[in-house]
Amino acid sequence: MKDRTPSECPRTEQLSALVDGELAGAARAEIADHAGSCPLCGAMLRDLGELRVAFRPLAAARPGVDLASLIEQRLAARGRPARPRRYGRWWQAWQLLPSGLAAAGVLTAGVYLGALLTAGAGATALRPAAMAMFDAVAPGGLCVGLPSCYAPGK
Numbered sequence: 121m122k123d124r125t126p127s128e129c130p131r132t133e134q135l136s137a138l139v140d141g142e143l144a145g146a147a148r149a150e151i152a153d154h155a156g157s158c159p160l161c162g163a164m165l166r167d168l169g170e171l172r173v174a175f176r177p178l179a180a181a182r183p184g185v186d187l188a189s190l191i192e193q194r195l196a197a198r199g200r201p202a203r204p205r206r207y208g209r210w211w212q213a214w215q216l217l218p219s220g221l222a223a224a225g226v227l228t229a230g231v232y233l234g235a236l237l238t239a240g241a242g243a244t245a246l247r248p249a250a251m252a253m254f255d256a257v258a259p260g261g262l263c264v265g266l267p268s269c270y271a272p273g274k
Contacts (some may be wrong), residue, residue, distance in 0.1 A: 135161060139168045 131151070137143050138151045155165040 131161060132164060135165050136168055139165065139172055 131154070134143070134151050135155065138148060138155070143151060155161045
């Protein structure tokens with residue numbers, strides 16, 4: 121068997137299966153041999169064995185009260201829940217009407233305002249006279265400051 125680094129050991133699940141008697145044959149012998157040669161796994165195996173011995177009395181302890189039968193008795197004493205009245209459901213449906221109308225109104229207002237925005241009613245075309253101030257600058261040109269655009273010789 122190859123040597124393992126401490127980050128790969130201890131193999132807790134396999135050691136726990138060994139202590140619980142769940143391994144058989146070659147797997148049991150391999151883990152037992154490894155625990156004998158690896159100090160980390162050996163310590164883990166001893167700790168798991170001690171825990172198994174310490175927990176053994178807990179399995180034999182039984183509670184003095186049968187909780188399941190108490191719960192069943194209380195549920196049987198309560199009986200079946202009363203059937204809801206029919207008009208209760210009808211009234212709950214009518215309570216949704218105001219919120220449904222409000223949602224429809226908000227949706228209608230949104231569609232109307234969206235139609236106004238896309239119709240182009242808010243934008244007006246600029247007159248050519250207002251754009252005459254940009255005649256000195258070539259299309260796509262950059263005018264950093266006023267003196268550089270209108271300097272003599274340019």
